[in-house]
Amino acid sequence: MLFLLQAVESKISLFSLLQKGGWIMYPLYGLLVIAIFVFIERFLAIKKAGTIDPQFMLIIRDHIIGGNIAAAKSLAKSTANPVAKMIEKGIMRIGKPLDAIEKSMENVGKLEMYSMERNLNILSLVAGIAPMFGFLGTIVGMVQLFYGIASTGEYTLNTIAGGIYTKMITSATGLIIGLIAYVGHNFLSTQIDKTANKMETASADFLDILQEPTQA
Numbered sequence: 001m002l003f004l005l006q007a008v009e010s011k012i013s014l015f016s017l018l019q020k021g022g023w024i025m026y027p028l029y030g031l032l033v034i035a036i037f038v039f040i041e042r043f044l045a046i047k048k049a050g051t052i053d054p055q056f057m058l059i060i061r062d063h064i065i066g067g068n069i070a071a072a073k074s075l076a077k078s079t080a081n082p083v084a085k086m087i088e089k090g091i092m093r094i095g096k097p098l099d100a101i102e103k104s105m106e107n108v109g110k111l112e113m114y115s116m117e118r119n120l121n122i123l124s125l126v127a128g129i130a131p132m133f134g135f136l137g138t139i140v141g142m143v144q145l146f147y148g149i150a151s152t153g154e155y156t157l158n159t160i161a162g163g164i165y166t167k168m169i170t171s172a173t174g175l176i177i178g179l180i181a182y183v184g185h186n187f188l189s190t191q192i193d194k195t196a197n198k199m200e201t202a203s204a205d206f207l208d209i210l211q212e213p214t215q216a
Contacts, residue, residue, distance in 0.1 A: 024170045032177045035126045039184040050195040061209045082112035083202045123185035127178045134174020
């Protein structure tokens with residue numbers, strides 16, 4: 001029993017281990033918080049933008065073919081997603097050449113893409129900076145290591161432990177945070193691409209609808 005108690009006491013908690021990374025850990029914590037916040041905020045926004053009623057374009061088609069342009073415009077205006085905004089712009093341009101309608105819809109699509117991609121560069125920045133902070137911790141750890149040896153004149157485990165802790169913990173933490181930000185950025189970019197494909201499909205469908213004969 002005594003041996004088990006000593007074994008438990010000898011174990012170090014994750015929090016205590018991270019503390020041994022020194023002051024470099026604080027900017028790394030900040031980068032992690034920023035990465036998580038940006039990912040969650042963008043994920044929710046992109047998910048909302050990509051949620052499109054599969055019946056939306058069918059209803060728009062029925063209204064336009066039936067000559068009820070006002071109803072089609074009202075539906076598009078009351079639907080909050082990039083596809084609906086593109087279609088609303090296209091409906092407002094009905095009567096103009098197809099090239100002009102397509103161009104105006106493309107402009108709206110570009111603005112919506114920019115809106116979805118907003119702040120994604122922050123994740124890219126974190127993915128690049130976090131490992132660099134970890135590398136800085138490696139340098140700090142080595143400085144501590146050699147300073148300890150120079151101060152004591154001894155090359156013992158106790159002398160070099162602090163520097164090794166700083167070196168290993170900051171490097172590992174920086175790489176993990178950078179990896180999290182990198183994966184998050186690529187995941188969100190994939191979701192944006194899926195929404196962009198939906199926008200392109202809806203735009204093509206809308207232009208096809210305009211070329212169908214109306215019933216009015």
